[in-house]
Amino acid sequence: MTHSTPSIRRTLRRTAVAAGLVAALFGVSACSSGSGAATGGATLWGLTGADEDNVLTPSLKDWNADNDDAQVKATYFQNDAYKTKIRTAVGAGSAPTIIYSWAGGTLDSYVKAGKVEDLTSDTEDIKGKFLESVWDQGVVDGKTYAVPMNATTPIMFYWNKDVLDKAGVDEPKTWDDVLAAVPKLKKAGVAPFAVAGASKWPLLMWEEYLVDRVAGPEAFNKVMAGEKDAWSDPGIIKANEMIQELVDAGGFVDGFSSVTADSNADIALLYTGKAAMMLQGAWVVPTITQQAPKFAENGLGYGTFPSVEGGKGDPSNIVGNPSGYFSISSAASEDQQEAAKEYLTEGVFDDGYVDRMVESGQVPPIKDIDDKVQASGGDFGATVYDLTKNAENFQMSWDQALPPAQATALLSNLDQLFSGAIDAEEFSDAMNKTIGK
Amino acid sequence: MIAPAMAFFVVFAIIPLAVAVYLSFTQWDAISDPTFVGLANWTSVLGDPVTIRSLWLTLQIIVVSWLVQTPISILLGAWTAGQQRNRAVLGAVFFLPLIFSSAAIAIAFKAILDPNFGLSASLGLPFLKQDWLGNQQLVLYVVIFIIAWQFVPFHTLLYQGGVRQIPASLYEAASIDGAGRVQQFFRITLPQLRYTVVTSSTLMVVGSLTYFDVIFVLTGGVPSNGTKILPILMYVTGFSANEFGPASVMAMILVVIGLVLALLLTKLSGFTKMTSQQEGA
Numbered sequence: 246m247t248h249s250t251p252s253i254r255r256t257l258r259r260t261a262v263a264a265g266l267v268a269a270l271f272g273v274s275a276c277s278s279g280s281g282a283a284t285g286g287a288t289l290w291g292l293t294g295a296d297e298d299n300v301l302t303p304s305l306k307d308w309n310a311d312n313d314d315a316q317v318k319a320t321y322f323q324n325d326a327y328k329t330k331i332r333t334a335v336g337a338g339s340a341p342t343i344i345y346s347w348a349g350g351t352l353d354s355y356v357k358a359g360k361v362e363d364l365t366s367d368t369e370d371i372k373g374k375f376l377e378s379v380w381d382q383g384v385v386d387g388k389t390y391a392v393p394m395n396a397t398t399p400i401m402f403y404w405n406k407d408v409l410d411k412a413g414v415d416e417p418k419t420w421d422d423v424l425a426a427v428p429k430l431k432k433a434g435v436a437p438f439a440v441a442g443a444s445k446w447p448l449l450m451w452e453e454y455l456v457d458r459v460a461g462p463e464a465f466n467k468v469m470a471g472e473k474d475a476w477s478d479p480g481i482i483k484a485n486e487m488i489q490e491l492v493d494a495g496g497f498v499d500g501f502s503s504v505t506a507d508s509n510a511d512i513a514l515l516y517t518g519k520a521a522m523m524l525q526g527a528w529v530v531p532t533i534t535q536q537a538p539k540f541a542e543n544g545l546g547y548g549t550f551p552s553v554e555g556g557k558g559d560p561s562n563i564v565g566n567p568s569g570y571f572s573i574s575s576a577a578s579e580d581q582q583e584a585a586k587e588y589l590t591e592g593v594f595d596d597g598y599v600d601r602m603v604e605s606g607q608v609p610p611i612k613d614i615d616d617k618v619q620a621s622g623g624d625f626g627a628t629v630y631d632l633t634k635n636a637e638n639f640q641m642s643w644d645q646a647l648p649p650a651q652a653t654a655l656l657s658n659l660d661q662l663f664s665g666a667i668d669a670e671e672f673s674d675a676m677n678k679t680i681g682k
Numbered sequence: 683m684i685a686p687a688m689a690f691f692v693v694f695a696i697i698p699l700a701v702a703v704y705l706s707f708t709q710w711d712a713i714s715d716p717t718f719v720g721l722a723n724w725t726s727v728l729g730d731p732v733t734i735r736s737l738w739l740t741l742q743i744i745v746v747s748w749l750v751q752t753p754i755s756i757l758l759g760a761w762t763a764g765q766q767r768n769r770a771v772l773g774a775v776f777f778l779p780l781i782f783s784s785a786a787i788a789i790a791f792k793a794i795l796d797p798n799f800g801l802s803a804s805l806g807l808p809f810l811k812q813d814w815l816g817n818q819q820l821v822l823y824v825v826i827f828i829i830a831w832q833f834v835p836f837h838t839l840l841y842q843g844g845v846r847q848i849p850a851s852l853y854e855a856a857s858i859d860g861a862g863r864v865q866q867f868f869r870i871t872l873p874q875l876r877y878t879v880v881t882s883s884t885l886m887v888v889g890s891l892t893y894f895d896v897i898f899v900l901t902g903g904v905p906s907n908g909t910k911i912l913p914i915l916m917y918v919t920g921f922s923a924n925e926f927g928p929a930s931v932m933a934m935i936l937v938v939i940g941l942v943l944a945l946l947l948t949k950l951s952g953f954t955k956m957t958s959q960q961e962g963a
Contacts, residue, residue: 329921332712332713332924333712335713336711336712336713336714354711354713354714355713357713357714358713358714360713442816442904442905443815443816443901443902443904443905444902445902445904498798499797499798499813500796500797500798500813500815500816501816502813502815502816502904502905502906503795503796503797503813503814503815503816503901503904503905504796504797504798504816505792508792508793510796510798510799513798513799514798519798649711649922649923649924650923650924650925652922652923653918653919653922653923654923657903657907657918660904660905660906660907661906661907664818664905664906666818666906682925
């Protein structure tokens, strides 16, 4: 019996160590949950890149220096990592005070689950300074739950002026021009269009514009409303047939389904002259300027998507990202919510905020800043601002507007449509099954 | 001794597994509360052609990966087991891919195989001009090649160790009996390696089943779901579509298949009856 006592003691000690370890693990995870209630100030999660560098960091530096009672502390995440992290955090009630989102289907699910605050009365006074089409995306069932916080970035039609000149092609104004340009450009040895098929969402831009030009905004509104067989709208089927016609004609660069957008390979195709044209978001221009400054200055042409003869959609319609949005978490303490409300109404889009954005080539969704944009945003900024301001309809990107389950199915089916694995009818059938999910 | 190990196993394996089982019977989007839906997720996932397709792709990856990696690893392992200096140096070089991170490997191959800016374009080698990652017929085999490139070194190491354990006396006896090198390989080396084959195959098969990182970075499942194996489908369903119920069903399918395969392999190979084949042990 003498030798068993130390062994029992050892076992006990080990169990204690194990229990301690497990407790420590839970302790660590408890500390890392985001609301940071102990500090009193509001917390904010944003995205790395232009948002962090040009917009939020300088804004918060000024804000925190002037507002001792409404401190805001920001943490930044890379885009894709943010999407998964924020969802878990919101679901678990450990979200930051200020939640960044793209509005749309995600915001709807936050509202439905009661995770974000109603900001209608707090934002009554600032509402007027925003472009209406952009502001309205943050409104769910007549109440404001999210306010715009960054640049407006519609999808733009880009071309390489030199390549088009050499092939003797003018930039297309209509869909017939597009189809006529394809054989000429191919003969000149360049790909007509660059598109990052491996990333899938750049394919969606073609779908969004063509459906709009052919059938007008109503076709997609029916999908959003959850109408039965909404994807079988003749306009959507027609648009998808046009897409496959363009694919079959060799309109897209060889191997487009292995071109990725996150490596900027599609942009590189355009500025190296391997491709003549490209449909992409307004957010790619800073990258082009950085990677190919000479081309950005002299060789880059831009405008809006060509019109379709006999189509119902107004050619002034645009699609893209109206803005990024900030909401306030219902799980935050009252003090945090107050600090956050102050920042969202007084700090976000104050004069310095707007100026810094315009200077870095971004276009704020704010009314009556034509002169500012023209003065320091350059021609591209002015074009984007005019397009946005004058758009008959600004359609939010479908993958943000739809609930996540439908958006994921949409991207997967588009990949198959572009690669010819399914035809327009099969696309509609597959998508009809997702309605109501 | 077993208490800490058990605590970790329960916290990090049993509890998550139990939660996944529970979630597979619910509808949950990670925001609102889960609602119980019975067997609805199971019938929809098992009846979906996309799931069946990804299971089929997973099976192809398992089988072809095994067929490609095993012979190469055994031959390389047997060769590098020799004590010659050049073999030791080359053995170290072969070992390199194993220490790279999967994401780095995938990004590097993606750049090399890019049809517009990759190796074929920069070196002007027309026979390399293929849309390696965009061609539905080709992409699966390209992926299998890259996986082999990454994991052959690991299995070579296993076999090298296995071969070095074979007593020299067996080979001496064989050469006295007049057996050549080829005969020695098939009569002595291979039979002596059979337990190493079991270990290596189990790791290969179960590893291929849950293979994720390289394919996710390389193709993300495109083109046309041509590389959307079950783990990637599960990720997309869970973390892009936020349908954690169906995603949990897929996780359970992976767990069951993995367990069955591992049990079958150990059972068929007589792992439980394994004894040393060497003198004096």
